Amino acid sequence: MRIDYQLLPESERKMPPSSGENLGFGTRRTNHMFLMNYADGEWRNPRIVPYGPISLMPGAMCLHYGQTLFEGIKAFRHADGEIYTFRPDKNAERSNLSAKILCMPSIPVPLYLEALHRLIDVEREWCPTLPESSLYIRPFMFATQDALGVKPSKEYIFCIMLSPSGPYYPGGFSKAIRLLVTKTFHRAVSGGTGEAKAGGNYAASLRAAEHAYAQNAAQVLYLSADNSQIEEVGSMNHFHVRKDGSFVIPAFTDTILRSITALSVLELGRLGLIKAREESIKIDDFLKDVASGEIIEAGGFGTAAVISPVNEYLLEDGTVIKVGTGEIGAHSRALYELYSAFQTGLQPAPSGWLHKVEHYV
Numbered sequence: 001m002r003i004d005y006q007l008l009p010e011s012e013r014k015m016p017p018s019s020g021e022n023l024g025f026g027t028r029r030t031n032h033m034f035l036m037n038y039a040d041g042e043w044r045n046p047r048i049v050p051y052g053p054i055s056l057m058p059g060a061m062c063l064h065y066g067q068t069l070f071e072g073i074k075a076f077r078h079a080d081g082e083i084y085t086f087r088p089d090k091n092a093e094r095s096n097l098s099a100k101i102l103c104m105p106s107i108p109v110p111l112y113l114e115a116l117h118r119l120i121d122v123e124r125e126w127c128p129t130l131p132e133s134s135l136y137i138r139p140f141m142f143a144t145q146d147a148l149g150v151k152p153s154k155e156y157i158f159c160i161m162l163s164p165s166g167p168y169y170p171g172g173f174s175k176a177i178r179l180l181v182t183k184t185f186h187r188a189v190s191g192g193t194g195e196a197k198a199g200g201n202y203a204a205s206l207r208a209a210e211h212a213y214a215q216n217a218a219q220v221l222y223l224s225a226d227n228s229q230i231e232e233v234g235s236m237n238h239f240h241v242r243k244d245g246s247f248v249i250p251a252f253t254d255t256i257l258r259s260i261t262a263l264s265v266l267e268l269g270r271l272g273l274i275k276a277r278e279e280s281i282k283i284d285d286f287l288k289d290v291a292s293g294e295i296i297e298a299g300g301f302g303t304a305a306v307i308s309p310v311n312e313y314l315l316e317d318g319t320v321i322k323v324g325t326g327e328i329g330a331h332s333r334a335l336y337e338l339y340s341a342f343q344t345g346l347q348p349a350p351s352g353w354l355h356k357v358e359h360y361v
């Protein structure tokens, strides 16, 4: 499909941030976005247009029944001056899995990647150059049919927007977080939408997160519906490190979102670069092993921060269980450094992980 360009005249474009500027995370926007409409059973009119409001009918089904999905991807500028996206094919595939779960249309992976890369190509100068900065990419899809019956919409918009972002941890990889282990709130049940990056899953997570903040915890650690197994954190997969240095993540089920960061860590394990495995983890065993020092580090995996180290678990009865020395562990730090080196081109990444953004225009 031919992607159409409707670009802003140079004189109406905002200037990209200067290289020393503090960008924060996810707050800035670039000049353009990608849009594509779905109607009559097919995707049509793919185009790059000025970033701005999208008009919707008040009856658009996304506003009523929440048929929406999204992804989060990062692009990095390397020393050769070129821009590379990190495993965007995995996001395209996961977006199609979310679409299937939500009765939304899939997008051919080559079209998804071309849309992404052509938009980044237009916004090249918005990709930050400072170490640990990146261009954060947010593709998303939502139902637009004006209809009030509860059934899958026949019309959709797919959009990609870009956000030049600074380091998730300004001042370095230094802040460990506290997690509230909750048996009161649950994120997903088997047969539900836990495996989809569906908008509604995040609306449903806000109440638990507010409950966590009120107790000085950064997020909750969700358990399975029977409160026996560890599942994940609100927007990150969970991991721990055992005394022998191996990374362990809860085995994927249909109630856990398949984090591309966690899947990549498992791949690094298969490549023999680190020790990593999936395992079902009982919360009682986990807390016992943290308390006894069998488990020496723990944290979350996700695109935004890569690794969020956890230094303590707060239980609902008020008990606090500290992880290791309470400092950020050496294994977490080493993995963060290795992963960042792959992303930024300081070290050759495993084959197929980086996709160079071509010069189209």
Ligand SMILES: *Cc1c(COP(=O)(O)O)cnc(C)c1O
Pocket: 072, 197, 232, 233, 234, 235, 236, 237, 257, 258, 259, 260, 261, 262, 301, 302, 303, 304
């Ligand atoms: C996005 C997300 C993650 C992290 O996935 P990445 O692909 O690593 O960014 C983990 N859990 C949930 C619930 C998420 O929405």
